[in-house]
Amino acid sequence: MCLKVINQYEKGVLFGFGNYVGERGPGLNIILPLYHDIVIVDTRVKTIEIPKQEAMTKDNVPVNINAVLLFSIVDASKAVLNVRDVIYAVSKYAQTSMRNVIGETTLDELLSERQQIADKLKEIIDKSVEKWGIDVTAIELQDIELPDSLKRTMAKQAEAERERRAVIINSEGELAAAKNIVKAANTLYNSTGALHLRTLHAINDLSSDQSKTTVYAVPIELLRVLERTVDVLEDAHGKNKKEAAETADKKEGKKQAKKPNDGGI
Secondary structure, eight states: EEEEEEOOEEEEEETTTEEEEEEEESSEEOTTTTTTEEEEOSSSSEEEEEEEEEOOOSSSSSEEEEEEEEESSSOOHHHEEEEEEHHHHHHHHHHHHHHHHHTTTTHHHHOOOOOHHHHHHHHHHHHHGGGGTTTEEEEEEEHHHHHHHHHHHHHHHHHHHHHHHHHHHHHHHHHHHHHHHHHHHHHHHHTHHHHHHHHHHHHHHTTTTSSOOOOHHHHHHHHHHHHHHHHHHHHHHHHHHHHHHHHHHHHHHHHHHHHHHHHHH
């Protein structure tokens, strides 16, 4: 008779003359020499790196991708009885499953929905390795390498998109500035004394400059008088043209009326 110490994070699978007897938990266990044989199984979370491999996406784009798989053994008996090398088996099955999942995914989905794809892959692997007493904790996609030609194409597309957004933002800014200028001009024109005050501010700003510029200020009222005078002259000119046109039409009508009488005589 001998004693076997099993740690807290381990479980022992006991065999008697090669036949499965049961599991032994942490602590001090009695083992009969020649009759008993015990296999110690580590139940802590293990990490497996799925090596980088080339896979073809649904839209026929070749990508190189690798991942990390985290799992733990929850049933030591299944892990010993149902599979010879549980770590090797899980690693190979994960590689095959990853290629299959990538083959059902487009490139855009692969780049934008990495977590959803990883969750789908975890569900597939977890369901299949359950018979080995394995519980998949998590799986994370790591590096996704694209062909160099595709990288250049995507870079050009991103640059064109940035330029398009810059043009749109610039045009929107110019439109907003133009609207503000029109609004300010209308406010100054319709408010009594506002334009005159704005002119004084402009003159004050110019006077602070050390240049030899001479500014001649013209009263706003004088400009408005000139504006009204021009409007009156234009109205009078238009009225005279209209009266002249009506007089010419009347004379032409009289001439047309006299022609038949002259022919009858």
